[in-house]
Amino acid sequence: MVYPEAVALAPLFASPDWRQQAQESTWNRRLFNTEIARRLRHPDYRYKEHDNDPISHWANLTSSPS
Incomplete structure (x- = not known):
């Protein structure tokens, strides 16, 4: 992944809702x-x-938020 993609996806990975959906x-x-x-x-x-x-x-490895 390169910088612009990392910036585009950071909010997705930080979101408890999206982490749960993953x-x-x-x-x-x-x-x-x-x-x-x-x-x-x-x-x-x-x-x-x-x-x-x-x-x-x-x-696959991230934990769902509690």
Whole structure:
């Protein structure tokens, strides 16, 4: 990831609501991925469960807020 993309995604990662969606059901995960694609202006972005994708890695490991 390069600087402009990091800036575009930082609010998403900092948001408790979006972090929760990244952890939840398939539908919420799709919403999260769609929002990433929108913010990156990369409509082909897709979640990659077994790939070396840092965004997917973060979403898989982050804890839901309590």
